[in-house]
Amino acid sequence: MGRQQLSALDVAFLCLEQETTPMHFGALLMFSAPPAADLRRLVTLLGERAGRLPPLRQRVRSTWFPPGGATWVEEPGFRIDDHLALHYLEHPGDREELIAVVAELMARPLELTHPLWHLEVIGGLADGGFAVLAKLHHAVCDGPGAVELGLGLFDGFTAPEQPPAPCEGGFRARGLAAARSASDVLTHPARLIGGATKAADLVKQGYEAAGIFSAIVGGIRRLDPASPLRCAHWPRRRIELSRLSLSDLQRVRALHGGTINDVLLALVAGALRAWLSSQDCDLAGRTVRVLVPVNLRQGGESGFGRNQVSGYLCELPVGEPDPVKRLHAIRSAMDRNKAAGPRRGAGAFPLLADQLPRAVHRIVTPAVGGMAPLLYDLVISNVPLPAVPLALGGAGLREVYPFVPLATGQAMGIAACSYGDAMCLGIYADPRTVPDLANFADSLERALDELDGCVETTERGRSKLGSGEHREILT
Structure with missing residues (x-):
């Protein structure tokens, strides 16, 4: 499977990661009592399904080109057990204990050198049900992306296909690709129109970015x-x-x-x-x-x-x-x-971040993250x-609390x-x-x-x- 480049915005989320401000989001999924009392069977089931999702087997690897960039690569020796855990609440397994356990688990940062996710199965709830806490780094995807990815863990859903990866290779491969592109344009002059369209898109993006930057500057407030x-x-x-x-x-x-x-x-x-x-x-x-x-x-x-x-x-x-x-x-x-x-508007700053060079994010984003x-x-x-x-191992999903x-x-x-x-x-x-x-x-x-x-x-x-x-x- 080919590598997929992280976008500039994806890289920005990596650069925002700090020990006291981890950049993963989470979801606490509450299920009814499972047909089988043994939660270890459900942990195994989750592991089998998660292992079939390509993004969950990949980790980040930095690249020289583009400078400051990164790609998703298959982790050598990937072990699904490193991303799954089973916890049991102490009796009586009430709401307060569940909240305390989830807060502690959410506060733990993900390891950036491994696939950026973790699943915690929590049993011992007073009503006989169980919970699953899912943690996923924002560099992997956003909320709607997490929903689509997470559906592959439920009964009756199949793993979605990985989006096609862009062309990869070393400098020689990229040089050959550029030469072929130039030759293609010379032999098919009409395709210059496509290049002109791309140039117009770049101008449009530049105008859009300038407007967002201006709105951000105008929207800055004096801190109280x-x-x-x-x-x-x-x-x-x-x-x-x-x-x-x-x-x-x-x-x-x-x-x-x-x-x-x-x-x-x-x-x-x-x-x-x-x-x-x-x-x-x-x-x-x-x-x-x-x-x-x-x-x-x-x-x-x-x-x-x-x-x-x-x-x-x-x-x-x-x-x-x-x-x-x-x-x-x-x-x-x-x-x-x-x-x-x-x-x-100023709220569109993620679009501006997505247009910045990745090397800029590596240098600047950690410093400006506190702004x-x-x-x-x-x-x-x-x-x-x-x-x-939705159900997991026959247990119906009741509620989902995102973070x-x-x-x-x-x-x-x-x-x-x-x-x-x-x-x-x-x-x-x-x-x-x-x-x-x-x-x-x-x-x-x-x-x-x-x-x-x-x-x-x-x-x-x-x-x-x-x-x-x-x-x-x-x-």
Whole structure:
């Protein structure tokens, strides 16, 4: 199998890796009780399926050309057992113990000299079920790519084919390829049109990059040293899980318009408002700027193989006390982002990173990685699963809680995943900065109750408008 070059953005994620800010994301998958009580059988099954996925057998190898670049290569002597582990919770296997174990496992960096993933099977849950914690480095792919790759682990799915690798070889091979290309153009002059098109694309990319850079410079803020959302990282992490009803979110969306993601952002804004208030922060006119990742793939395009992501920056109006006004403000802000498109604005900085030379990332990115708080306060990601029942070894998947890596200087990240009638949120935080993460998770539910209550009030009001008494008041 040929080697596949890492894109410039893939290399950037490698360069952002530090001991206290590992760049892997994760997902905690909760399953019902397996048909067979022996979880070792499931570990073996996971190993067999993971071993059939080519990206999971590959590691990163640096290259001389392009300078600072890297390729994915098959790891010699690859051992699937090095990437699988089985844990059992102590009795009674409650939620608090599960959260503590997952937080400890998520905080452990992946070894960059080996394939960049790990699966942890966790048994001993009080309800008889089990969990799987999947860890995957952001250099491998982004969230949608991880979903496509991960489907190969479930019952009834086959491993997706590896995307075709680009032509490889040494300087001689590349020289021969260039000579053949030149000869081809001389013998087929009409193909110069294709070259002109590529040149036009380069000009377009340059113009696009200049616009993004200008927006980034204009979007830089003065740091607030007293902000509770900033921190100096240390190796430990804390997580919290929040399960919301997708039907409730859809009911709110149906009344107020917009998207499920708009409603989700409004819930986070409400929870942040409550948390900031508990930190004695002045809320008057306050906003929290979040990065909302955007998938750039077209319909039917393969999800894995590289990062294909941009982003929108959105100001969450946490200073607004009215939950409906918060939702409307967020919807308007996201509508403006979508009208501009994912290739414009400061949130599109991943596109700019993907156009930089890889050697620049090797030198500059580790130093500028701590500048993320200048642009945004936290990441809020939402990656849905396919609307089909999923199972592992006959055990049905119930919930999926994803986690996003924390950038240097940022105290919290939130990721969501919809599956069935559940919207599951994984909250990932620095424990010294956000020790009361459970209260934050509870605030998400209260924020949904607030908006859902507004829906019920509005629906009751509409029903009352059908009576003669209220028609007289309106006339």
